[in-house]
Amino acid sequence: MAVSTLQAINLSRNFGGNHAVSDVSFNLEKGEVLGFLGPNGAGKSTTMRMLTGNLAPSDGSVQICGFDMVNEPKKAKEMIGYLPEMRPLYKELTVDEFLTIAARFHKVESSKISKAVEVAKDKCGLGHMSKRLIENLSNGYQQRVGIAQAIIHEPEIVILDEPTVGLDPIQIREIRNLIKEIGKKHSVILSTHILPEVEMVCDRVQIIDKGSLVFNGSIDDLKQQRRGNKLLVGFTKTPTKKVLTEISGVTQVDILDNAMCRIHFKEKYLPAEEIVALAVKNKWGLFHIAPDITSLEDIFVQLTQIKK
């Protein structure tokens, strides 16, 4: 039985007359990594600010492990570690000083602070940076300090707002691994607009567009939507459509401009082997055969445009 640690109930937020977020409800379960996906300006950051008590919702409520964010903010905030989009670091301090302060502010017992700082540094690979000023750290390391700050008090829920923005590919990979690691112990909410990231890291995905949720499901559902029953095949001497359509299971053949064919087939059939056999027999010059995957971008665009 999964225990839900965070509940957002009908969250709405208006700025002036603009509905930045309207009527967003969801649950976060213990030990789950939830990806929060959406184009720029969709309301991701606003939602996160409301979840962490940085912004009062116009309507609706947030429950953190049963504590209401409005009525018992201190108890609710104790359960959360938050890394906003602009990482809040006191750059004039060293890594150790900053993490000690973070631990103190999050009510870690004073006897356990130095242990907590060590553990957080260890998890984020900051061990050898202890005495460095945060100002002098590279972008990636500053981001790690930001994450260390969010997990230092072993919160139930870690909320990370676009944690990989502006990092180089190696750093991104490291941060992703770190997030996966964190996800084993804590519930994580991760916002991003980088699609493959979600697939790599998250268990469940929510897509938000123009302030409302347009998709909420497991990562497998999303993958299922991507695959479909299609093959992308390339021949140097492309046979006629008719020949290909005669293969058992094939429903439709599209010849694409770059000498490739997209072959649609029925569920439960797998015509790949037959295509290869025919290609070898008739010397069609087969050079490519692979399942045709709809890109995440396409699905994303489809989903975010449904409402239009």
Place this chain on the structure above:
Amino acid sequence: MIINIARKELKSLFASPMGWIILALLMFGFGFLYLDGVNKYFEVMSGSIRPAERQGITIFVGQNVYGAANFLMTVAIPILTMRLISEERRSQTLPFLFSAPISLTEIVVGKFLGMVIFLGILVLYIFIMLSSMNIWADIDFGYLIGNSFGLMLLIGSFCALGIYFSSLTSQPIIAAISTFIALFAMVIFGNFTASDPTHWFNHISMSKHFQSFTRGVIDTSDVVYFMLFIVTFITLTIRRLDSDRLTG
């Protein structure tokens, strides 16, 4: 938790050269006033023959030092308080405080307290400096304690005003300038109506309330005045930060 915020504030002050420089300059200023006071004392007293003209050294030097404090503080405090909140606003570190289990009141009072403790070092230094006269003369410690208390209250009020202006903007410099103007006005206020001591201006003028301390008098109405001033501006700062959360 308040004390943790104050500790953080002190750490930040001493982590940059700014805190050290201001403290050093202020100590130099007060040290100079003290030396000047002692020198003048001998000049003036050697000229005054009749006993009625004579004055104790504590009051003479004390007035020279404490009397100038409000002007020195008017310049120094805006520079110190300007970054309290506006710097956090500018470098976007406020969410760090807001998402920790700390109330807004604790944040503001903690920052205020950190600043007051920092300047308390200075008040203590002045006290020790003036006490050193005790080696050659018999000085009036009551007068010094009364003055130190008054100076702490003055510093508290200035800091409260400074933190409020700092919460209004994300540009520390603007906070500093507006704090300076407001403090300067508070200090010179009373001079406009110097001829009429019963004018209501005198009741709200800060320098008038501070003056009774420099005479060595602790008047409860002055204490209440400073306390109310501090509480008002701290409350306004809390309200200001709360409206951030409400309006975004």
